[in-house]
Amino acid sequence: MQKSEKPCDLVSELYWLMRKAFEGRLEEIGITFLEFKALIHLGEARTQGELLKAMKVSKATASKVLRSLENKGIVERERRGRAIG
Structure with missing residues (x-):
């Protein structure tokens, strides 16, 4: 062919x-491609909701990616209700 x-x-x-x-x-x-994509958008996204919209992924995917980055020591999440810091 x-x-x-x-x-x-x-x-x-x-x-x-x-x-x-x-x-x-x-x-x-x-890091994975999705983790890289999240890192690119974290500069502007202030909440997990803003991040998932910017990345065009589901809530579950955004949460999984953030948890993975946090476990790797790349990001640190500050939990303030629904906001991340």
Whole structure:
């Protein structure tokens, strides 16, 4: 079977190759792609709700990612009711 040479397919293939390489680098420093994505958004997100909206993930996923980052000692959550600090 021959690979597609449509521009959109080539761009998609390039994206996935780049993401795989990037995820490999993240793995070397001990974080996942979702953890990296959370770290990017934590500068602006003040609550877990704001974070899940920015990341476009479920509440459960945001909570799991934050817990993992906290367990790794990368972030520290300050619990104030529903807000995180």
